[in-house]
Amino acid sequence: MSVRIGVVRFPGTNCDRDVFDAVGSVEGSEPVWLWHKERDLEGVRGIVLAGGFSFGDYLRAGAIARFSPIMEEVVAFARRGGPVLGICNGFQILTEAGLLPGALMRNDRITFVCRDQWLKVETTDTPFTRHYSAGQLVRYTVAHGEGNYVAEEEVLDRLEEEGRVAFRYVDETGAATDAANPNGSLRNIAGIRDEGGNILGLMPHPDRAMSELLGSGDGAPVFRGLVEAAA
Amino acid sequence: MSPATALRDQPVTDDLVEAHGITPAEYQRIVDLLGREPNVTELGVFSLMWSEHCGYKYSRARLAELPTEGPQVVQGPGENAGAVDVGEGLAVVFKMESHNHPSAVEPYQGAATGVGGILRDVFTMGARPIALLDSLRFGELSDPHARYLFRNVVRGIGDYGNCVGVPTVGGEVVFDDAYRGNPLVNAMCVGLLRHDELTKGATGAPGNGVYVLGASTGRDGIHGASLLASSELSDDTLESRPTVQVGDPFSEKLLLEATLELIERDAVIGIQDMGAAGLTSSSSEMASRSGTGIAIDVARVPRREPAMPPYEVLLSESQERMLVVADDAKEPLLMEIAEKWDLPCTRIGEVTGDGTWRVVEDEVEVCSIPVAALVDEVPKYVREVGRPAYLDEVQAWEPEEGWLAGRDPLDDLATLLAAPTIACKRWAWEQYDHHVQTNTVLGPGADAAVLRLRGTRRGIALTVDGNGRWVWCDPRTGGALAVAEAARNLAAVGAKPLAVTDCLNFGNPEKDRVYYQFVEAIRGIAEACRALGTPVVSGNVSFYNESSTGAVHPTPTIGMVGILEDLEKRIRPDGALPGDILVELGGTGAHLGASSFLKEVVGTVAGRPPAADLEAEAAAGDAVRALSAAGLVRAARERASSSPSSARPASPDDGA
Numbered sequence: 075m076s077v078r079i080g081v082v083r084f085p086g087t088n089c090d091r092d093v094f095d096a097v098g099s100v101e102g103s104e105p106v107w108l109w110h111k112e113r114d115l116e117g118v119r120g121i122v123l124a125g126g127f128s129f130g131d132y133l134r135a136g137a138i139a140r141f142s143p144i145m146e147e148v149v150a151f152a153r154r155g156g157p158v159l160g161i162c163n164g165f166q167i168l169t170e171a172g173l174l175p176g177a178l179m180r181n182d183r184i185t186f187v188c189r190d191q192w193l194k195v196e197t198t199d200t201p202f203t204r205h206y207s208a209g210q211l212v213r214y215t216v217a218h219g220e221g222n223y224v225a226e227e228e229v230l231d232r233l234e235e236e237g238r239v240a241f242r243y244v245d246e247t248g249a250a251t252d253a254a255n256p257n258g259s260l261r262n263i264a265g266i267r268d269e270g271g272n273i274l275g276l277m278p279h280p281d282r283a284m285s286e287l288l289g290s291g292d293g294a295p296v297f298r299g300l301v302e303a304a305a
Numbered sequence: 306m307s308p309a310t311a312l313r314d315q316p317v318t319d320d321l322v323e324a325h326g327i328t329p330a331e332y333q334r335i336v337d338l339l340g341r342e343p344n345v346t347e348l349g350v351f352s353l354m355w356s357e358h359c360g361y362k363y364s365r366a367r368l369a370e371l372p373t374e375g376p377q378v379v380q381g382p383g384e385n386a387g388a389v390d391v392g393e394g395l396a397v398v399f400k401m402e403s404h405n406h407p408s409a410v411e412p413y414q415g416a417a418t419g420v421g422g423i424l425r426d427v428f429t430m431g432a433r434p435i436a437l438l439d440s441l442r443f444g445e446l447s448d449p450h451a452r453y454l455f456r457n458v459v460r461g462i463g464d465y466g467n468c469v470g471v472p473t474v475g476g477e478v479v480f481d482d483a484y485r486g487n488p489l490v491n492a493m494c495v496g497l498l499r500h501d502e503l504t505k506g507a508t509g510a511p512g513n514g515v516y517v518l519g520a521s522t523g524r525d526g527i528h529g530a531s532l533l534a535s536s537e538l539s540d541d542t543l544e545s546r547p548t549v550q551v552g553d554p555f556s557e558k559l560l561l562e563a564t565l566e567l568i569e570r571d572a573v574i575g576i577q578d579m580g581a582a583g584l585t586s587s588s589s590e591m592a593s594r595s596g597t598g599i600a601i602d603v604a605r606v607p608r609r610e611p612a613m614p615p616y617e618v619l620l621s622e623s624q625e626r627m628l629v630v631a632d633d634a635k636e637p638l639l640m641e642i643a644e645k646w647d648l649p650c651t652r653i654g655e656v657t658g659d660g661t662w663r664v665v666e667d668e669v670e671v672c673s674i675p676v677a678a679l680v681d682e683v684p685k686y687v688r689e690v691g692r693p694a695y696l697d698e699v700q701a702w703e704p705e706e707g708w709l710a711g712r713d714p715l716d717d718l719a720t721l722l723a724a725p726t727i728a729c730k731r732w733a734w735e736q737y738d739h740h741v742q743t744n745t746v747l748g749p750g751a752d753a754a755v756l757r758l759r760g761t762r763r764g765i766a767l768t769v770d771g772n773g774r775w776v777w778c779d780p781r782t783g784g785a786l787a788v789a790e791a792a793r794n795l796a797a798v799g800a801k802p803l804a805v806t807d808c809l810n811f812g813n814p815e816k817d818r819v820y821y822q823f824v825e826a827i828r829g830i831a832e833a834c835r836a837l838g839t840p841v842v843s844g845n846v847s848f849y850n851e852s853s854t855g856a857v858h859p860t861p862t863i864g865m866v867g868i869l870e871d872l873e874k875r876i877r878p879d880g881a882l883p884g885d886i887l888v889e890l891g892g893t894g895a896h897l898g899a900s901s902f903l904k905e906v907v908g909t910v911a912g913r914p915p916a917a918d919l920e921a922e923a924a925a926g927d928a929v930r931a932l933s934a935a936g937l938v939r940a941a942r943e944r945a946s947s948s949p950s951s952a953r954p955a956s957p958d959d960g961a
Contacts, residue, residue: 085555092743095743130558132555185735186738188467188738288744
């Protein structure tokens with residue numbers, strides 16, 4: 075029997091179809107749409123919050139989406155230990171919903187940035203990153219205007235100590251330099267996990283790194299890990 | 306007098322007619338068609354529908370020269386956008402449109418709503434938009450105002466397309482003093498559908514309901530098409546900022562999803578974007594296509610502001626609205642889908658059988674005009690003009706003996722590569738999401754963008770090209786070369802050109818010089834499109850691109866779509882390896898007339914552009930594709946006029 079994975083659609087979500095396809099490409103998975111106005115998780119065993127501009131991001135990215143009926147269920151599912159992946163706007167929603175610490179501020183360069191980006195996998199201790207090796211370099215795309223990760227120093231220190239920084243922006247040699255940082259994120263943080271390891275939020279798009287034809291297939295292990303964890 | 310303030314009972318005086326941009330002869334024609342004097346609301350309606358922007362009165366006769374047919378054409382000109390077959394039951398829908406004057410007056414909103422309008426033209430047809438491209442012209446970057454425009458136009462394009470979730474995959478930016486007073490902002494959208502999903506702006510039978518779907522109607526954009534788009538820019542034009550619409554990409558995204566769902570679930574009979582000239586043009590054009598009439602009660606149109614007279618409701622260009630026709634059987638599903646996407650949907654009238662465009666406010670008749678008078682009876686002007694004298698002067702340029710003596714070629718090359726027009730445009734395209742929807746095989750910075758067609762081995766290639774300097778120096782040759790360059794850019798990635806959308810940016814056609822440039826450039830485009838087998842399936846004319854600094858260079862922009870039957874056989878721009886052999890195919894010898902070298906290094910615009918040898922162009926394209934199919938090409942570039950990468954990308958922070 076195939077594993078049902080929910081892809082949440084808010085008004086303004088625009089990477090929903092990309093994520094749907096990425097999930098669907100994993101053998102044994104069945105992607106399922108979850109509509110923001112509903113409260114029924116339709117028996118899914120894993121959830122992805124896709125990128126986009128939920129509710130136009132007119133207030134603050136993710137700030138309105140977190141109040142959607144479906145989000146109450148997503149939060150409860152995550153707290154029960156269900157695997158939840160938030161990409162780009164999905165990461166912003168996870169921080170707004172309090173499932174992950176910190177916040178995503180406007181890029182330090184002010185403008186939206188879309189480019190290919192090298193990342194270093196900092197922890198393999200999540201279902202999403204377990205198919206990578208620690209310290210592995212992977213290439214995804216970033217595309218966001220508000221990806222500048224900030225948190226208090228103590229929070230950042232704790233994230234580092236507990237191995238909860240999942241991805242860091244690096245150059246092609248693996249160095250976490252300022253030049254390699256697309257948005258000004260503190261400590262070049264691109265993605266983090268929660269304490270339990272079942273929730274991952276990241277700004278770069280593994281869903282856009284699913285095919286060498288489009289430049290990179292490095293994102294596929296993330297979705298394979300998600301489906302395995304949900305099985 | 307400002308016509309935007311015209312109210313319901315205002316008497317129609319000669320001054321008011323003139324303020325609406327209607328000539329005395331045109332006014333007489335209106336009186337003859339109606340058999341009476343129009344009231345002020347009807348005058349406003351005619352001023353829109355008979356404007357150059359909506360009615361193409363100076364261009365229509367000339368556009369007929371363009372080839373529009375071919376076996377690949379699924380939909381030619383006349384609908385919201387054109388469409389071509391790309392195999393496996395799929396068709397690509399595309400169109401390019403200008404938003405020059407709105408962007409001159411308010412660059413951020415002007416550019417943003419330009420993107421919004423062209424997206425709607427494509428998804429109205431039932432196609433999901435899969436790519437955007439932009440062709441931009443500004444004054445030299447050393448001019449602070451040009452930097453301001455460049456910065457905000459790019460931001461406007463990015464913010465709109467990024468939010469809606471359509472990748473901006475290519476384009477071009479040119480800086481030239483010719484555009485100082487009047488920038489050009491042309492946006493092209495490409496959509497994809499199955500043939501059976503193609504939907505037209507039709508009304509069906511009398512008795513069907515007419516609905517407004519989407520945003521409420523406000524006072525923004527009144528007379529955008531008639532006065533802002535169809536007259537020259539003057540120093541007072543900044544006061545016409547209220548005629549620029551304001552965009553809301555989030556509403557557009559909802560409208561996009563709702564429209565595609567309506568079409569997929571067969572909940573509508575016809576649907577039409579309420580773009581330029583809003584409710585007036587959308588309703589009359591739908592009725593015209595179907596040979597019906599239409600009756601609208603403006604009192605039922607949801608408004609953003611109180612006390613809007615019919616004049617304002619009919620002429621408003623508020624964005625993110627659609628006009629929908631459905632019958633009673635479809636209405637419940639229409640309402641259900643609108644509610645799902647949180648979009649207001651209101652029945653405002655009915656299709657009628659009498660061929661009249663009739664507007665009431667509650668029970669009181671406001672307008673009663675034959676549909677044909679608005680759409681088919683637009684005056685058509687064909688002017689006979691001679692060759693302007695400036696061309697002899699410009700074309701007489703010949704290099705003098707030894708004129709290059711003492712120049713350092715490497716220095717000159719460095720100057721050329723650093724010119725903002727030629728430098729890399731990464732500063733701009735990094736602000737555009739060029740990956741969303743995950744189809745982008747080759748994105749900005751290449752000769753042409755390449756997108757995969759999911760579920761097939763196929764891909765499409767897209768490019769926009771124009772060279773106003775060449776057209777200025779030789780309109781006919783320049784027009785042909787714009788098409789040839791587009792075809793070459795597609796060949797450089799291994800694609801076969803299919804069809805063209807054109808955006809024709811010119812000055813005031815009432816002036817002999819401009820009209821001559823227009824006529825000749827169309828002739829050149831038509832010749833090249835015939836020779837290269839690329840019919841024109843959609844397009845847009847933008848006249849009156851003039852300001853106190855004069856007319857812009859005549860700038861026809863060509864958007865071209867090509868097909869790659871097997872993406873694995875595409876040519877990669879960066880595939881070359883050390884030791885590979887470099888070959889120049891075709892070539893124009895040592896031609897320097899009207900060149901970038903003359904403009905950027907020597908500082909003069911003169912001479913003739915290279916001759917357009919269309920047979921050789923077609924042969925060179927075929928040769929590249931044949932070599933590529935045989936596996937003999939590792940990389941290719943069009944002999945480019947811009948650089949894919951340079952140490953210093955052109956940005957508005959330069960030249961300060």
